[in-house]
Amino acid sequence: MGAFFVRRILTMIAVFLLITVIIFWLVHMAPGDPVSRLIPIDEYNAGTPAFIAQKRHDLGLDQPLIVQYFRWFGNAVQGNLGYSVASGRPVSSMIGERISPTIELMGLSLALGILIALPLGILAAVRKNGITDYLATVVSLVTISTPTFFLGIIAIYVFSLKLHLLPSSGMSNPNDGSPADLVRHLIMPVLILGLATAGQLTRYVRSSMLSELTSEYVRTALAKGMPMWQVLFKHVLRNALIPIITVIAIFLPGLLGGAVVVEQIFAWPGMGQLAVTAVTRQDNSVIIAFALLVSILVLLSNLLADVLYAVVDPRVVLK
Amino acid sequence: MSLLDGPEPVLADRPPTAALPAPDEPSIGHRSPLALGTRRYLRNWLAVIGGVVLIAVLLTAFVLPLVMHLDPYAIDLRHTRRPPGHGHLLGTDGTGRDVFARLVYGGRISIGVGLAAAALAIVIGAALGSIAGTFGGWIDMMIMRTADIFLSFPSIVVVIVLAGIFGPSVWMLIVALGVFVWPTTGRVVRGVVITVREREFVQAARAVGAGRGWLITRHLLPAALSQIVVIFTLTVANCILQEAALSFLGLGVQPPRPSWGNMLTSAQGVTVISSMPWLWLPPGIAVALIVLCVNFVGDGLRDAVDPRQQSGRQS
Numbered sequence: 001m002g003a004f005f006v007r008r009i010l011t012m013i014a015v016f017l018l019i020t021v022i023i024f025w026l027v028h029m030a031p032g033d034p035v036s037r038l039i040p041i042d043e044y045n046a047g048t049p050a051f052i053a054q055k056r057h058d059l060g061l062d063q064p065l066i067v068q069y070f071r072w073f074g075n076a077v078q079g080n081l082g083y084s085v086a087s088g089r090p091v092s093s094m095i096g097e098r099i100s101p102t103i104e105l106m107g108l109s110l111a112l113g114i115l116i117a118l119p120l121g122i123l124a125a126v127r128k129n130g131i132t133d134y135l136a137t138v139v140s141l142v143t144i145s146t147p148t149f150f151l152g153i154i155a156i157y158v159f160s161l162k163l164h165l166l167p168s169s170g171m172s173n174p175n176d177g178s179p180a181d182l183v184r185h186l187i188m189p190v191l192i193l194g195l196a197t198a199g200q201l202t203r204y205v206r207s208s209m210l211s212e213l214t215s216e217y218v219r220t221a222l223a224k225g226m227p228m229w230q231v232l233f234k235h236v237l238r239n240a241l242i243p244i245i246t247v248i249a250i251f252l253p254g255l256l257g258g259a260v261v262v263e264q265i266f267a268w269p270g271m272g273q274l275a276v277t278a279v280t281r282q283d284n285s286v287i288i289a290f291a292l293l294v295s296i297l298v299l300l301s302n303l304l305a306d307v308l309y310a311v312v313d314p315r316v317v318l319k
Numbered sequence: 320m321s322l323l324d325g326p327e328p329v330l331a332d333r334p335p336t337a338a339l340p341a342p343d344e345p346s347i348g349h350r351s352p353l354a355l356g357t358r359r360y361l362r363n364w365l366a367v368i369g370g371v372v373l374i375a376v377l378l379t380a381f382v383l384p385l386v387m388h389l390d391p392y393a394i395d396l397r398h399t400r401r402p403p404g405h406g407h408l409l410g411t412d413g414t415g416r417d418v419f420a421r422l423v424y425g426g427r428i429s430i431g432v433g434l435a436a437a438a439l440a441i442v443i444g445a446a447l448g449s450i451a452g453t454f455g456g457w458i459d460m461m462i463m464r465t466a467d468i469f470l471s472f473p474s475i476v477v478v479i480v481l482a483g484i485f486g487p488s489v490w491m492l493i494v495a496l497g498v499f500v501w502p503t504t505g506r507v508v509r510g511v512v513i514t515v516r517e518r519e520f521v522q523a524a525r526a527v528g529a530g531r532g533w534l535i536t537r538h539l540l541p542a543a544l545s546q547i548v549v550i551f552t553l554t555v556a557n558c559i560l561q562e563a564a565l566s567f568l569g570l571g572v573q574p575p576r577p578s579w580g581n582m583l584t585s586a587q588g589v590t591v592i593s594s595m596p597w598l599w600l601p602p603g604i605a606v607a608l609i610v611l612c613v614n615f616v617g618d619g620l621r622d623a624v625d626p627r628q629q630s631g632r633q634s
Contacts, residue, residue, distance in 0.1 A: 015468060023480075030484040141618075145611035147560060149567045150603035153586055161593040168589065250471055257473025261564050265587070275476075276568050279483040287483035291476070298471045 008306060012299050019295045020076070024069050027288055034061055040088040076292065082285035086278070091289045094274065101171060102270035105262065106255050108190045113197030114248070120198070121205025125213060126232065136202055143199030148258055152192050152265035159188060169267035189266045193258050197251070204247050208240040215239075242313045249305035253298045356545075356623040366619020369612040376609050380426035389420035391577050403597050410597040413585060422601050425577035430609070432493055432572070433559035439497025440558075441551050444504025445543070449535045451505070452512025463509070466502035474499040474561055475568075482570040492571045496558050504550050511543035545624040552617035556610045563606045579606045 027034075035056050036044045047055070056062055060071050075081075081091040124136035143151075160168035166188055167173065173181050212218070213236060221231045260272030267273070271290065278286035350358075360366055383389070395415030403410045409418035451462040478487075478495045485491065512535075515521060521538050529537075540547075565571035566580025574581055579602040586592055586599030 011464070026480070026484050141611060141614055142607075145556070145560070145614055146607040147563050147567070147580075147603065147610075149564060149583060150599075150607060153583065153592055153599055153603065157592050157596075161589065253471050253473050253476075257475040260473075260475050260479070261568065264568055275479050275483075276570070279479055279487070279570060282483065282486075284484060287480055291480045294472070294476045298468065302467060302471055 004310075005307070008303060012303055016295060016299055020073055020292070021069065023288060023291050023295075024072060027284060028065065030284055032282075032284075035059065036085060040083050041085050042088055081289040081292075084278075084283050084286050086281040086283045086286075091285045094286065095271065095289050095293065098269065098271045098274045101268060102256070102259055102263070102272065104186070105189055105193065105268060105270060106252075106259050108186065109193035109197055109259075110248070110251075110255060112190055112194030113201055116194070116198035117201035117205050121202045122209055122232070122237070124202070124206045125209030128210065133206075136206065140199040140202040143195050148192055148196050148261050149265050151195070152188070152262060155188050155192060156265070171269055185266075189262050189268050192265075193255070193262045196258055197255060201244075201248070201251070204244055205240070208243050209236065212236045212240045242309070245312055246305045246309050249301050249308055252301040252304075253294065256294065256297060360619050360623035363619045363622060365615045366622075369615030369619065372608065373612040373616060376426065376605075376612070377430070380423055380430055383423055384427075389417070389423055391416060391421040391424040392575060393417065393420075400595055400598070402595075409601050410595075412582075412598055418582075418597060418601060421577040421582060422579075422605060425579045425582055425602065426605060426609075428489075428572055428576065429559055429562055429566075429579045429606070432489065432496075432562045432578075433555045436493045436496035436500070436558040436562070437551055437554040439493065440501040440554055441504050441547060443497065444501040444550075445508050445540060445547060447501070448505035448508030449512050449539055449543070452509040452516065453531055453535055453539060459509075462505070466505050469499055470502040472499055475564060478565050478570050487570050487573060489572055492562060492565060496561055500554055500557060503554065504547065507546050507550050508540075508543045511546055512539045515539055515542040549617060549621045549624055552613055552620060556613035556617065559606065559613070560610050579603075 033052075035052055039055055039059075044052070044055075060068060063071075079092050081095070083089065084091055084094060087094070120132075120136050120139075124133040127133055156168045159166045167185050168188075171182065171185050173185075218231060218236060221235060222228070256272070259270065260276065262268065263270045263272040264276055271293070275287060275290040277283075278290070393416060395411065397415065398405070398407075398411055399413055399415045401407060401411045401415075407417050407419065409422065412418055412421065447462050447466070451459040474496055477499055478492060481491055481495055516539065521534060524534060524538055562571055562578065563580035563583075566578045567583050569581070569584060572578035572581055574584075582602040583599055586595075591598055
């Protein structure tokens with residue numbers, strides 16, 4: 001198993017390097033002067049042509065592409081991701097202050113999604129073709145099919161504008177920084193993203209439970225007189241959870257995609273909102289940093305899925 | 320149902336309607352696979368309703384503009400943000416354009432982008448999936464590992480990166496969606512190819528000297544055709560949803576050209592949400608409705624094509 005993981009991690013690093021090459025190449029193809037992305041924008045705008053040429057030389061932009069790549073990569077690894085064209089601030093600190101709101105949103109939504117999907121999926125599988133099963137299928141299809149931004153607007157309409165219960169945007173009220181205020185701001189974004197997650201997850205839970213319920217060991221356990229609930233929770237659920245845990249790990253990047261949309265609707269100050277704003281301002285250095293972070297998240301969650309698969313299921317022998 | 324009943328017969332899986340065949344129908348042995356599939360499809364009432372609504376929406380989007388004068392770009396600054404009525408079925412937007420006309424033309428674009436992106440994904444997926452399944456070995460491993468990575472990149476993020484660097488456009492949207500949703504098709508086609516590859520008729524073809532290209536195009540892809548149709552429907556639904564989200568964020572279809580996603584962008588203000596629901600309800604309902612219908616049709620097709628596979632097994 002050790003050899004398997006060493007090989008997996010090496011592949012992962014190779015893929016990551018390939019992705020950085022692609023990102024670097026894309027940025028090289030981008031219109032505009034690369035010097036403007038690497039020094040504070042005020043300095044660039046005020047600079048004489050001679051100053052810009054000097055900077056170009058200092059930054060190594062007159063050197064061969066391959067040399068530039070390694071220089072860029074070296075800087076990125078050390079956390080130096082350049083400056084934002086729009087605000088003139090270093091990108092690393094802009095990203096830094098946006099990460100934790102996004103992680104809060106994603107974590108809570110995932111937790112809510114699991115809390116809804118597990119009982120619903122289990123119930124739907126146990127009472128297959130019953131009313132719960134039917135309801136679970138329809139509800140999950142509806143939440144999968146309705147765009148999150150539409151659900152978000154409906155939620156704002158109902159809870160903020162008609163019932164005046166919850167704030168429609170932001171992370172906190174400037175005049176009230178209490179934890180209760182944060183919770184009030186969290187409810188709607190987490191609810192919307194959590195429901196979207198639950199919709200997809202319920203189908204996996206249901207089908208995983210169904211395929212376990214038809215196993216021989218269930219029949220045996222019931223035949224020797226074990227009560228149904230005990231069979232369910234002691235045997236079936238444990239086995240059914242194995243593929244579900246893997247699916248959840250693979251879900252993480254998609255959850256970030258959903259968070260981008262939800263952050264935009266509720267003006268949640270996270271990474272997704274930063275990235276979308278960066279696109280409208282053609283702020284390339286911020287977008288590159290975002291792309292690198294997402295690539296790392298994608299590769300790590302793929303690795304996590306593999307690791308969990310082996311750890312949770314003792315039958316799995318990896319070579 | 321008690322769990323001791325064991326695996327139940329497959330046909331009991333769907334709602335028990337129209338179970339008894341009419342007396343003049345031929346017995347089951349004489350029906351073609353297509354007729355059997357159609358029967359199974361028609362028994363799933365959600366799929367039937369989905370299909371009917373889908374056809375109605377398609378007719379409205381693609382045929383109605385031919386018989387009725389609708390101009391999604393006509394600006395009328397004296398009649399902005401009018402509620403429904405007064406010659407405008409769904410009212411007017413911020414520059415006095417007819418919301419219904421924009422909804423219809425937006426539907427053309429949203430559905431068109433969905434179809435084009437899904438078609439691209441199917442072509443890539445079928446080609447790579449059948450190559451992976453036929454050749455096996457390290458080629459198979461390379462393709463499927465790439466598929467894993469592509470599949471786990473959220474396409475929203477990919478489009479953000481591309482739109483940020485090159486500026487947003489419809490073509491980029493189609494290519495980015497198509498290139499990042501192909502792995503689902505690739506996996507399904509590979510699965511079918513691997514099971515069919517060892518069947519007698521393929522071995523016979525190989526014995527008389529058929530090459531791999533011939534096997535893929537004449538024997539393996541046709542065997543996967545029904546599965547490809549199912550995956551295509553579900554991919555279209557997914558792509559329409561993604562297009563809507565991306566256009567909503569301003570990264571897809573650009574105004575003044577309407578799309579269901581970008582019609583909702585203007586609804587981010589509190590005044591519009593609270594007092595002008597005709598601006599945001601119709602496009603939102605349209606996306607939800609068509610995606611739901613396409614999903615119902617896709618699920619129905621899956622059960623009709625392969626009754627052993629139950630709906631809900633894969634997304």
